[in-house]
Amino acid sequence: MKAKEVVSEMWSALMTNSDPNVIDQYVNPDYRQHSPYVKNGPDGLRDLLATLRPDYRYEPIRFIGDDHFVVMHGIHHNWLNNIMTGGEVVVGIDIFRVENDQIAEHWDASVPIAPASISGRSQFDGPTEITNPELTEVSRKTAEHYVKDVLINKRVEEINQWVSEEVIQHNPAIGDSITALRAALESSEKDYRRIHRIVAEGELVAVQSEGAVRGQVHTFWDVLRIDVTGKIVEMWQVAAVFPDIVPHANGPF
Template sequence: MTYNLRKNVMNAKEVVATMWQALMTAADPAAIETYVDANYRQHSPYVKDGPQGLRELVDGLRPDYRYELVRIIGEGEFAVMHGIHHNWLNGVFSGGEAVVGFDMFRVANNRIAEHWDASVPLITASVSGRSQLEGATQVERPHLTATSESVAENYVKTVLIGRELDRIGEFVAPDVLQHSLEIGDGIDSLKAALAKTRYEYKKIHHVIAEGEFVAVHCEGEVHKNTYTFWDLFRLDEQLRIAEQWHVAAVFPDVVVHTNGAF
């Protein structure tokens, strides 16, 4: 793992939500001085490093930009947001007027110290008939945090990286609900999709859990191009994956900083 997720435990969710409301919703540039560390480290490929990169991002937002938060989870220093960026950058980098994505922040001393993200265009049609974002949103079983982290990490290592598809039933519920656009509901549809997937999972970089929800941030490839893979899982009462959300985004060869994707 990249970080010890349980050291220096703080309410990262509260810091991130407050910062986001002030900076991205209210468009108040003073929020950068209040909530962003002077050594802020950026991994988003299209945003420059440091607080100045954030200032330039906010200055470049469309007047009608808005963010729709669907769910947020946090563990230790980290918080992960899952939602929709509406009217995002005129579609220059996103490929659409609205994008679905994950934004992850690391918080240190009550300031935003680091950020990762990935997004894809909002699509209305899917194999399962479910949208990219609908489904459960609230943590109802906070005592499951450590278990969720373990189940998700072992699933990704065993099935997605290790390609042991015959073991998928150890981790996934038979009636798993699917929000990945190309996969239908149920474990058989998931297994069939994984058998022919073009995604090559290589390495886990972060596992962030809260209660029955857990987000896994992975490095991988599609046709030899570097990708960031985000998978959000919800566990059921039998401690198996009952619901999945997914974003896969290419990390371009030319970016505006030297921090890399991970």
Template sequence: MNAKDVVTTMWTELMTAKDPAVIQKWVAPTYEQHSPYVQTGREGLEQLVASLRDDYSYELVRIFSDGDLVVLHGIHRNWLNGVFTGGEAVVGVDMFRVVDDQIQEHWDASVPVIRISASGRTQLDGPATVEHAGMTQQSANTAKAFVQTVLVDKQHQRLPEFISKHGLAQHITEIADGAACLTQALAVSDKEYVAIRKMVAEGEFVAVQSEGRVNGQTHTFWDLFRVDAHAKIAEQWQVAAVFPDVVPHDNGAF
């Protein structure tokens, strides 16, 4: 099986059917967890499934893969008791590393669903299916250059050279569409990008995981992009989540 099929099957059987028995099949004995709310190893996943609310559900919006890495972009409804407890919906990015048809490693980040946005778009709407498989490398090059140049190196004046001539469809809730609005938002943002950690590209879609800080606190920044035929960014989604100082493992955020 390819990595995407492994993750899709595991996720359906574990998180949708809520069957902890499948952990032994799909999860490696040396499974390494980076989620700040779940213990590492198979035991952590077993505890996770046991803690799911009866009315928990997951809606997958996007999935794409690159080699042994797979990214899911979707919405969790009625999440964990003891972490989120009011029936909240959260937008999540989950990334898995697959080795020999088993999940070897997992990273994630999630933020609450916000109903109002500056652009009128939601945190998840927009194109979701890979239509241009041959664009993978150029999409990866564009996204990496943008994040490194504009976000990490803070060369905000260069932002327009990376944006589609047809404009930028924006899904970060506090920012309106267009390159000018993103430039203005970055100038006053409290998000400090430190370094790119991982990147997953398939076709016109790219997910970039960056290490970051907000007011000195470690965060994981996930920027998802759709790149157009001219190798320019046409659409952006983001999940930026705190990585607490105290977590139930010592694997770190990245």
């Protein structure tokens, strides 16, 4: 099976149909968990399932995958009784590593749904379908350069190489256009330090990075849409703190 098929079938059975039996089929016995709110191993997923509210619902928005990694960008409704994430409706990003038709590893982050952005957009609207599969490697290269050169090495003056002048922005605090993005980056407290994973499919690409905000460890997840010229034309982001106390010793990455 393709990695996206494995994740889609597992997620639908587990999180939509609340069927714990799917864990034995689709989850590796040595499953490694990086979520800050879920225990390690298959038993952690069983415990998670037991905590879900009866009215929990997941709304998938984007689904990006390659041979081994799958990224889901979506909305959790009625999530964990408002205990762990700060809100009953959260936008989240999940990354799964698939090996031998089973899920072997998982990372995630989520933030509360915010009011409309400066540009009047939500954190998740915009194109969702892969329509240009031939752009996969272009997308991967552009995303890597943007995050490494502009965000990590802070060479904001190079942003025009990788970002469209009319870039569409879904970060609630940033307006559309490269001018607004440049100004936001120049005053940002986000300290990007290292890229951990890049998952690209067609014109969509997700980058998972390590960093900090005012010294507190964060995971930064940037989802980008690339056009045929190789420039970023649309941006989504989830930036989440990684707590000091978590139910496993696997770390955030």
